[in-house]
Amino acid sequence: MKEEKSDVRPESLSGEESPGDRFEISRRGFLKGLGGTAVAAAVFPKAAVSQEGTLRGVSVGSVTLRVNGQTHVIPRVEARTTLLDVLRNRLDLTGAKPICERASCGGCTVLLDGKAVYSCSILAMDAEGREITTVEGLASNGRLHPVQEAFVEHDALQCGFCTPGFVVAAVAFLQENPNPTLEEVKQGVSGNLCRCGTYTRIFEAVLAAAEKMRKGA
Amino acid sequence: MAVIPWKPPAQMDYITKDNPRLDGPAKVTGRAKYAYDAIASKCLVGRMITCPYPNAKAVRIDTSEAEKLPGVKAILVEEGKVCRLAGEFVGAVAAVSADIADDAVRLIRIEWERYPFVTREEDAVQPNAPQVHAGNERPNVRVNDPDGEGDVEAAFQQADAIYEGTLSTQVQTHTCLEPHGTTAVWDENLEHLTVWASTQAVFGVRNDLAEFFGLEPHQVEVITEYMGGGFGSKLGGGYIERMAARLAREARQPVKLLLTREQEQTNSGNRPSARARVRAGATKDGKLIAFEAETSGTGGFAGGSGFPLPYIYSVPNWRRQHTDVYINAGNARAMRAPGHPQGSFIMEAVMDELAYRLGMDPIEFRIQNDPNETRRRQFRELAKRLDWDRLWKPGPDEGFPLKRGMGVGAAVWGGGGHGSNAEVEIHPDGSVVVRCGTQDIGTGTRTVVGVVAAEQTGLSPEAITVQIGHSTYPQSGSSGGSTTCAGVAPAVKVATDNALWELFLKVAPVLEASPEELEAADGTVRVKGDPSRALSWKEACAVLGQESVVGRGRNDRSLSSSGTAGVCGVDLEVDVETGRIHLRRIVSIQECGLVVNKLTTESQMIGGVIQGISYALFEDRIMDRMLGHQINPNLEFYKLAGPADMPEIVPIVWMEPESLARGVIGMGEPPVIPVAAAIGNAVRNAIGVRVNSLPITPRKVLAALGTEV
Numbered sequence: 001m002k003e004e005k006s007d008v009r010p011e012s013l014s015g016e017e018s019p020g021d022r023f024e025i026s027r028r029g030f031l032k033g034l035g036g037t038a039v040a041a042a043v044f045p046k047a048a049v050s051q052e053g054t055l056r057g058v059s060v061g062s063v064t065l066r067v068n069g070q071t072h073v074i075p076r077v078e079a080r081t082t083l084l085d086v087l088r089n090r091l092d093l094t095g096a097k098p099i100c101e102r103a104s105c106g107g108c109t110v111l112l113d114g115k116a117v118y119s120c121s122i123l124a125m126d127a128e129g130r131e132i133t134t135v136e137g138l139a140s141n142g143r144l145h146p147v148q149e150a151f152v153e154h155d156a157l158q159c160g161f162c163t164p165g166f167v168v169a170a171v172a173f174l175q176e177n178p179n180p181t182l183e184e185v186k187q188g189v190s191g192n193l194c195r196c197g198t199y200t201r202i203f204e205a206v207l208a209a210a211e212k213m214r215k216g217a
Numbered sequence: 218m219a220v221i222p223w224k225p226p227a228q229m230d231y232i233t234k235d236n237p238r239l240d241g242p243a244k245v246t247g248r249a250k251y252a253y254d255a256i257a258s259k260c261l262v263g264r265m266i267t268c269p270y271p272n273a274k275a276v277r278i279d280t281s282e283a284e285k286l287p288g289v290k291a292i293l294v295e296e297g298k299v300c301r302l303a304g305e306f307v308g309a310v311a312a313v314s315a316d317i318a319d320d321a322v323r324l325i326r327i328e329w330e331r332y333p334f335v336t337r338e339e340d341a342v343q344p345n346a347p348q349v350h351a352g353n354e355r356p357n358v359r360v361n362d363p364d365g366e367g368d369v370e371a372a373f374q375q376a377d378a379i380y381e382g383t384l385s386t387q388v389q390t391h392t393c394l395e396p397h398g399t400t401a402v403w404d405e406n407l408e409h410l411t412v413w414a415s416t417q418a419v420f421g422v423r424n425d426l427a428e429f430f431g432l433e434p435h436q437v438e439v440i441t442e443y444m445g446g447g448f449g450s451k452l453g454g455g456y457i458e459r460m461a462a463r464l465a466r467e468a469r470q471p472v473k474l475l476l477t478r479e480q481e482q483t484n485s486g487n488r489p490s491a492r493a494r495v496r497a498g499a500t501k502d503g504k505l506i507a508f509e510a511e512t513s514g515t516g517g518f519a520g521g522s523g524f525p526l527p528y529i530y531s532v533p534n535w536r537r538q539h540t541d542v543y544i545n546a547g548n549a550r551a552m553r554a555p556g557h558p559q560g561s562f563i564m565e566a567v568m569d570e571l572a573y574r575l576g577m578d579p580i581e582f583r584i585q586n587d588p589n590e591t592r593r594r595q596f597r598e599l600a601k602r603l604d605w606d607r608l609w610k611p612g613p614d615e616g617f618p619l620k621r622g623m624g625v626g627a628a629v630w631g632g633g634g635h636g637s638n639a640e641v642e643i644h645p646d647g648s649v650v651v652r653c654g655t656q657d658i659g660t661g662t663r664t665v666v667g668v669v670a671a672e673q674t675g676l677s678p679e680a681i682t683v684q685i686g687h688s689t690y691p692q693s694g695s696s697g698g699s700t701t702c703a704g705v706a707p708a709v710k711v712a713t714d715n716a717l718w719e720l721f722l723k724v725a726p727v728l729e730a731s732p733e734e735l736e737a738a739d740g741t742v743r744v745k746g747d748p749s750r751a752l753s754w755k756e757a758c759a760v761l762g763q764e765s766v767v768g769r770g771r772n773d774r775s776l777s778s779s780g781t782a783g784v785c786g787v788d789l790e791v792d793v794e795t796g797r798i799h800l801r802r803i804v805s806i807q808e809c810g811l812v813v814n815k816l817t818t819e820s821q822m823i824g825g826v827i828q829g830i831s832y833a834l835f836e837d838r839i840m841d842r843m844l845g846h847q848i849n850p851n852l853e854f855y856k857l858a859g860p861a862d863m864p865e866i867v868p869i870v871w872m873e874p875e876s877l878a879r880g881v882i883g884m885g886e887p888p889v890i891p892v893a894a895a896i897g898n899a900v901r902n903a904i905g906v907r908v909n910s911l912p913i914t915p916r917k918v919l920a921a922l923g924t925e926v
Contacts, residue, residue, distance in 0.1 A: 186860045
């Protein structure tokens with residue numbers, strides 16, 4: 001574990017990539033999270049051994065991502081690595097949050113070609129060639145996006161952990177529906193969860209942002 | 218200097234008003250850095266190793282395969298540890314990426330000695346049940362001493378109406394969206410440890426780590442600028458912080474360690490269950506005179522399932538006995554108003570059932586039996602806001618398939634201030650810095666600090682630089698029991714007043730006045746009653762020359778109180794064909810003394826109502842009794858209320874002059890208390906039959922209707 005010279009992934013040693021690097025998608029990577037822990041019988045043995053196995057993804061390569069208008073070449077990314085992981089842990093864009101790990105809560109929402117997606121459930125390599133916008137990319141020239149402004153004004157946040165996801169989801173929603181009703185807003189942000197309990201404030205903020213945007217703010 | 222009282226609310230510019238959060242822009246742009254974000258790309262990723270069995274001992278742990286895995290930098294294991302729940306931690310790894318850390322965990326081979334286990338309360342109390350604490354000879358059942366007063370049996374003889382029933386509540390997990398976690402960094406000589414902690418207790422974590430590593434407190438720096446929800450589960454400084462720091466020491470590199478969602482759901486605390494067999498009696502003039510309850514609950518493997526009964530109502534004759542039941546599941550921790558929502562759900566059901574039996578209006582019946590005068594007035598206000606007198610009927614509603622119903626509940630809480638210190642610096646350039654080691658757990662504490670300093674200096678909250686969430690700042694208490702606001706706001710006020718006094722000493726000669734005659738208001742320093750003798754704030758501060766002034770302060774009890782009242786009312790419809798509940802409107806009324814920031818206070822109330830809805834209708838920790846695992850340790854099947862479930866929510870901050878005059882009182886917790894009770898009562902009112910247990914799912918509604926017809 002000290003010596004990395006024997007790494008089966010040579011790219012991770014040198015940090016250099018050959019242009020022809022190709023991914024080999026790891027089954028392990030896809031299956032992880034689906035479980036695999038040895039299941040105990042109802043009448044269980046007194047002794048047991050737990051160890052999940054030895055398979056793992058081994059393919060790595062560089063990924064080129066276009067994020068918030070900038071192009072990043074990110075070396076040594078595993079095929080199984082999610083977009084969320086790369087944004088946070090390679091690019092330090094920590095606005096998108098790891099919360100449920102599996103597309104249930106929307107805390108990791110980013111825009112992919114303008115459409116809201118859960119970045120925890122998209123592989124980094126699959127985001128190549130797409131225009132990625134994170135919450136950090138919404139404000140322009142130091143000015144908050146009208147949705148962000150409205151969230152602050154209406155106190156549509158408490159701890160703030162779900163907030164980036166809601167803000168991005170709301171931006172995408174208002175692009176599709178610039179003049180929504182309250183009911184449509186409720187449905188429009190239903191891909192996201194909050195634990196502090198800010199939903200009704202969020203509805204107010206999204207409605208107010210819609211009005212601001214219609215007026216060209 | 219003697220502590221100066223708060224100025225009259227009518228003269229306040231910021232306190233009692235709506236002030237947007239000072240950290241709102243940081244939170245909506247993603248700039249706010251949480252524990253796991255601090256140095257995201259510049260550290261190793263830690264992962265906990267967990268026990269897959271509900272009652273087992275890790276006899277041997279073989280890490281050799283994991284150690285060979287490239288990219289793994291540290292492994293710590295606890296061979297010999299006994300685990301009382303599936304999901305207990307037995308060690309941790311650190312690796313260069315999350316994926317490799319996960320791989321390492323999978324490669325660790327553990328030999329387990331397994332013991333029989335039990336995950337249902339009804340099984341755990343059986344005479345031959347498997348022992349939760351196998352080998353320790355600790356029984357699964359702990360019977361508490363009985364409590365009560367008066368002559369219960371005699372009182373029941375006098376009762377004109379008696380209700381008997383069994384009511385219960387489920388285990389609710391905190392489900393913080395930010396799982397428990399920490400980033401830990403050591404200096405080269407291992408003499409200084411910095412941790413970014415997701416905690417409700419900056420100083421608690423510091424002290425715990427200092428003690429654990431044999432360091433002096435100043436050698437450990439804890440930073441909590443932002444944290445993603447705690448609700449009571451992040452009060453302890455503990456295992457996760459220590460583990461992250463140990464991994465970082467072992468690897469000689471920074472480490473961030475965040476629980477996975479599954480770990481967060483199974484092993485980071487919960488609100489224990491509650492069950493009560495109750496019997497209660499009242500006289501026809503509307504007096505509750507007799508109450509008895511056999512209660513129980515489970516706090517998992519660790520007990521702690523107590524809850525208050527007969528809760529807020531006066532009853533001269535009562536008896537209650539509580540039993541803690543142990544099971545092989547995650548342990549209880551303080552959760553937003555510990556015990557109270559359970560007690561409220563049970564007691565408010567009793568109150569309604571007695572009112573129905575007496576043919577009385579449930580609100581009137583409560584007013585007759587509630588000893589708290591504020592709450593009695595709140596009940597009347599609630600009736601008005603709900604249009605109760607016009608809309609409420611004894612039920613069941615005639616409508617089909619939608620039946621409308623209304624219900625109420627009430628809460629009590631302390632909310633007195635904890636010990637807190639603060640320090641205010643006024644600089645010659647006019648900038649003002651407030652430092653307080655408190656943490657903002659989402660309640661808006663950072664903004665409270667700014668608002669108080671702004672009120673005292675006559676500047677705007679945005680003009681104040683607020684520095685919180687750091688163990689090098691003046692000591693402040695942990696955020697538990699809604700004690701933060703009433704601790705921090707007075708400390709900041711006193712510190713600001715003291716800094717101003719230092720400033721006035723310097724400025725007085727320039728204004729040809731004595732320092733006692735000066736005040737800071739409207740962006741000036743001026744002579745009281747003579748605004749023509751004034752300097753702008755900047756001019757006044759410039760008088761300081763090169764020397765900043767500093768004021769220190771601590772919480773003074775004359776500026777705060779304890780003991781708050783709140784009520785909640787629900788208007789809903791039940792679809793008797795599907796069993797679904799459609800919430801129409803929820804009104805929440807809460808007293809909190811001198812309201813520091815009305816906007817964020819209302820947000821806390823809305824949050825309490827929403828968490829209450831979630832508790833009432835959706836949340837439930839479900840255990841697999843055959844395997845001993847939690848079946849739903851995730852956000853798909855552990856259901857939180859979502860946006861589409863929301864009714865109209867009306868938060869009303871109780872701002873009667875008598876309440877404002879009480880000084881600051883914390884209120885983060887109480888708004889959650891009566892919500893499930895009020896929803897339960899509204900469902901009963903709509904359909905004429907009670908769903909006796911939480912959560913009130915469509916299936917239970919249909920079953921309840923079935924029993925009645």
